[in-house]
Amino acid sequence: MAELNFWWLMLLMFGLVMSLGWIGWRFFYGGAPATLAPMPRPAATPAPQPRLPRRPLWPELLAWRRRLNWHAIRWLLMAAAVVLLIILVTLQMAGYHVLRALSPQAYDRTQHIQLALKDEKLVPPPALPPSIFVSSERPSLAYADRDWSKLDPRFTQLVLTVIARMQERGYPIVLIEGYRSPERQDALADGDVHVTNARGGRSKHQYGLAADLAPMREGRIVLSERDPWAWEAYQALGEEAQAAGLVWGGGWSFKDYGHVEMKGPIAALTSGR
Structure with a gap:
């Protein structure tokens, strides 16, 4: 469809250039009417004029052809060709008539994210109870804040979209x-356990622009990536987070596989608040 529209545009531009060239030659260059001589006053009693024989059309056509300025026409055609070439090169370089290929998986993810952010708002799930973390690898998470309302609304929708995608892939993810x-x-x-390098005020957690996620299997949270199933879940989380335009902590030098955050500096992300 894009190629068809492009060639229709080329045909239209060619017709426009040729029409302008013909109008210029017809009315401004070669078609100016000759100066008419003043008409004599008719006699009081005009004598009957003999009927002249009708001239054949072919000599008139030959005379019209001899009056054509073929040199000017060649220049007009060359100018039209140059204009069309410039338009063609410009469109080709800009890529306006080329649709970039999009893989089905990338298109599916993009469409899913757009539907989540524009057509409907995803509803956050209920927060996990503190008791579920007591027997986990990090009991201190029992006192962590899991209130979705304290997160940036834009970031919340992106995280919920990632969680929904992970659920479709068979990896339940929780905040x-x-x-x-x-x-x-x-x-x-x-703390004794190396959890973060950022101090207070320098983490996007303090601005509702970051979240820590973890996979859940059979009602239990699996935090350690040493578990083979959890490792696969974290890798899938990284793929979905990056597809949604988020930053994944698993790509840092200090690996934080469950961490996702908004892309960009804190000052720019919070300037409109």
Whole structure:
């Protein structure tokens, strides 16, 4: 369809250039009427004029052909060809008539994200109870904040879209921590377990622009990536997060496989608030 529209545009431009050239030659260059001589006054009693024989059409056509300025016509055709060539090269370089190929998987993800953000708002699931973290690998998560309302609405919809995609792929994902106060951020940075390098005020958790996720299997949260199934889940999480335009902590030098956050500096993301 794009190629068809392109050639129709070329045909239209060619017709326009040729029409303008013909009008210029007809009315401004070779078709100016000759100066008419003043008409004599008719006599009072005009004498009957003898009927002249009708001239054949072919000599008139030959005379019209001899009056044509073929040199000017060649220049007009060359100018039209140059204009069309410039238009063709410009469109080719700009890529306006070329539709880039999009893989089915990428198109499906893009369409899913657009539907989630524009046509309908995804509803966050209920927060996990603190008791589910007591017997987990990190009992301190029992005191983590899992209130979805404290997260940025744009970020919330992107995270919910990623969670929905993960569910479709067979990896249930839950929110284990969203907003994080500066005091808790400092406590985690100074803790015995190396959880984060950022101190209070320097993490996107403090601005509702980051979240920690984890896969859940048979009602239990699996935090460690050493589990083969959890490792596959975290890799899938990275794919879906990056497809949604988020930053995945698994791509950092300090690996944080369950961490996702908005892309961009904090100052730019919070400037409109």
